[in-house]
Amino acid sequence: MARHAGVSITTVSHSLNGKGVVAKATRQRVIEVAAELGYSADAIARGLRSNRLGLLGLVIRPLDTLGSYQPEGVDYFLRFAGAAAVEALDCGYGLVLMRDPTAGNAPGIALAADGFIISDPLAGDPVIDLLTRNAIPLVAVGRDVERPDFTAWLGGGTLRNVDSVIAHLSERGAQRIALVTGTDENSWNADSENSYREWAAENNQTPIVYNQDERLGEEGGREIAEELLASDASLPDAIYCLTGRHAAGIQAGLQAAGYRIPEDVMIVAGSDSEQTRNSAPPITSVDLAPEATAKAAVAYLVALLEADEDNQPLPPEIAYELRERASTQRG
Amino acid sequence: MARHAGVSITTVSHSLNGKGVVAKATRQRVIEVAAELGYSADAIARGLRSNRLGLLGLVIRPLDTLGSYQPEGVDYFLRFAGAAAVEALDCGYGLVLMRDPTAGNAPGIALAADGFIISDPLAGDPVIDLLTRNAIPLVAVGRDVERPDFTAWLGGGTLRNVDSVIAHLSERGAQRIALVTGTDENSWNADSENSYREWAAENNQTPIVYNQDERLGEEGGREIAEELLASDASLPDAIYCLTGRHAAGIQAGLQAAGYRIPEDVMIVAGSDSEQTRNSAPPITSVDLAPEATAKAAVAYLVALLEADEDNQPLPPEIAYELRERASTQRG
C-alpha cells in the first residue's frame, strides 16, 4: 500500500486516520489509492497495537445455568441477542455471543473483546471477577446482588413490575396474591421476592412464596400447582409467576384440578413468552422489552468504552409494559 | 509469564501449544505456572501471527435487502443466527452477525474473520466477490445463481420442497396450483420458480406465477390476492407462496373477498413464521429447519477451515418437513 502511494507506512496511517500532519494533497492521494486497492488497515494488527478489536462479548447467564441455548418457546434471549448484535453494528462493533467464559471451553477470542454485556449476573458472579481481573469493561443487565459497589448495570425498573402487577391484580379483585420465582441467584429473582415481601408486610398479608428451578419449565409449574393444591392453606386467588413457562404449567395444573382461570385464580407472568401468548387462556405478562433493553445496554457499554475518564455515562432506564390478557380478565 | 516460569518466551509458547521439543518436567512447570497466573496467549497477537482469530462472520442477505433486521414475526433468521452462534462456540469459534460488508459501514473486524457464512446470496453477490478477493473462505446457504462454479453451499434440498408441496396439494385435490415468489435474486426464489415451471410443462398446466417484493410483507400478499381476483383467468384452487407473510396476506385478501380457505383455495407457505402459525386458519408450511441448517453450515465451514488441502469436506444435506395445518385440510 505504502509503495503504491509512494509514501511511507507512517504517512499512510496518518492519512487514513486523520492524525499527524500530512499535506492535503498527499492525504487525498493516499485515500484515493487505498480506495482503488480496496485497502483498509488490518483489524488484527490494529487491535494488537491499540488493544481495541472492535468486538463486544455477550454472556447470557440464565442460559448458562439453563444448560440450553434454545429453550423451547422462550424468545426473550434470542430477541435480546439479535437486537444487541444489530445495535453493536450500528455503533461500529461486532458482537459475539459467548457461554460462561470461566468454564474453560470459551473461544480463544473471549478475552480479546473490548467490553462485555452480562445478562442477569449471578450472586458474586465469577464472570465479573474474570473480566475485572483482566481489566475488561462490562455492563450488566440486572445487578449482582452480592456486589453493591458495582453500579454499571441497567434494568432496575424490573423492581417496579412487582408493584404494578400487584396493583393490576388488586384492581381486578385479588385478595391473596402468591409469588413464584426461579432459583437462579440473580437480582430478578431476589429483588422481586424482596419487593413482594415488603408489600406483604406493609399490607398485613401472609406472604406466599414458591421458588422453582427454571430448568423444569412447564413441568416445574405443574409441580407448584400440586403443592398449592396440597397445601393446608386455601388456594391464593392470584399468582404472580416470574417465568412464563412456570406460569403456563401452573395454569395447566390448576385447570386439570378443575379450577377456572381467571374466575377462580388469576395468573400473571413476569416475562412474556410463546407459552404465555398461546396458552388457553393467554396469560397476562410483563413485556420485558428485550430489544429496547439490548439496545440500551450496547449503547451504554459503547459510551463507557469511548468516554473520557472524567465524564462517565450513567445507566439508562428501561420502561416495561404489562400485556393484559385473558388470564386476568374478570367480569 | 516467561519470567515467572524462568524460561524463555519460546519455551512458554512451545510448552503451552505442545510444539517443539521441551523436557517433560519443564513443560509441566510452565503449564502449572500459567494456570496459577491465569495466563493464556493473547488472541489478538496470536491472530496477527497466524492469521487466525477464531472468529466466523455471518451475513444474512435477505435482511440486508429487507432493510430491517427484525422483521415482524419472521423468526427464521433469528433462530438461524442463534443456532449458528451456539454451534460456532461448540467448535471453539466466536460468531459475529454482520450487515453487507461491501456497504462501507461494516465494523473494522469484518475482514478479520477466519471464514464467512452467507445466507441466501444474491445473483453475482458482491459479498462473495469481496471475500474471494480477500481470500476468506466462505460457505453459502443457497447458491449464487450466477456463479455455477461456486460449490461450497448447502440447502439444495429446498428444490425438492416444490415437488413435495405440489404433491401434497394434488393429493388434496388441487387442479390449478399457482406460485408466488419474492423478488430477491436468490436461488430460493429462482430455483423454486424453475422447478414449478418444469412441473407445469411436464403436466400440461399453464403456469401461474407472481413475483412480489419481500419487503411488502402481508400487504404485498393482499395485493397479490387482488391481482388474482382481478385476473380474467379463474382463481387457482391452490397457492404455493414462498414467504409466510405473503401467504398470510393472500389468505386474508381472499377471505375478505368471500372465499373460504381451504374449501375454495388451499394455501401453503414455503417458510414457517409466526404469521403462518397464528393466522385463521393456520397455514400449512415448510419447516426450513433453521437450527439444523445453521448447525450444518457452521460445521461445514469449520471443516473447510481446518481441512487439509487435499481432502476437502462436502456440503451436508438438510431435510425439510411439511407442517400440515388447516389451510390444506380438506374434507
Added chain:
DNA sequence: CTAGCTGACCAAAACGTTTTGGGGGAGATA
C-alpha cells in the same frame, strides 16, 4: 581424542499496524 548426534533450550525475525521522536528542506528573519 575427535567428530557427530541428540536433547533441551533460546534469540531473533516476522506478522501489520500506531505512535514517538526526530530529520530535512524551504522560506523568513537577522
Added chain:
DNA sequence: TATCTCCCCCAAAACGTTTTGGTCAGCTAG
C-alpha cells in the same frame, strides 16, 4: 550568509505471539 521556524515526511519502536534457525552441553561411536 547564518540561524530560526514551519511544514512534511519518515525510520524505528512497540504491541505479544509463533516459528525458524540456531547454540550448547553431554553422549556415543569411530
